[in-house]
Amino acid sequence: xxxNEMIQSDxxxxxxxxxxxCGPCKMMSPILKEVKDSLGDEVTIIKVDVDKNPQAAAAxxxxxxxxxxxxxxxxxxxxxxxxxxxxxxxxILQQFK
Numbered sequence: 001x002x003x004n005e006m007i008q009s010d011x012x013x014x015x016x017x018x019x020x021x022c023g024p025c026k027m028m029s030p031i032l033k034e035v036k037d038s039l040g041d042e043v044t045i046i047k048v049d050v051d052k053n054p055q056a057a058a059a060x061x062x063x064x065x066x067x068x069x070x071x072x073x074x075x076x077x078x079x080x081x082x083x084x085x086x087x088x089x090x091x092i093l094q095q096f097k
Contacts, residue, residue, distance in 0.1 A: 011044065015047075017057055018047055
């Protein structure tokens with residue numbers, strides 16, 4: 001399944017644009033795991049390495065990492081750069097279920 005096919009989903013898709021060298025990105029990794037554990041199949045989480053996928057980063061105007069974007073039916077419905085706490089992410093994703 002391609003990236004574009006995945007973000008067309010009826011359920012929310014959280015895309016984490018990250019880089020291996022980014023300290024705050026490393027902080028987001030366990031938070032994203034906890035979010036997935038809390039919400040299970042209600043949400044899809046995709047990680048996109050901006051160094052390996054610069055075209056995806058450019059397409060969504062990702063200026064810094066981490067940048068989190070929530071897609072619903074192919075449309076970006078929420079975005080934020082920086083570390084986002086688990087509770088905040090869970091609340092946001094539940095709004096788009």
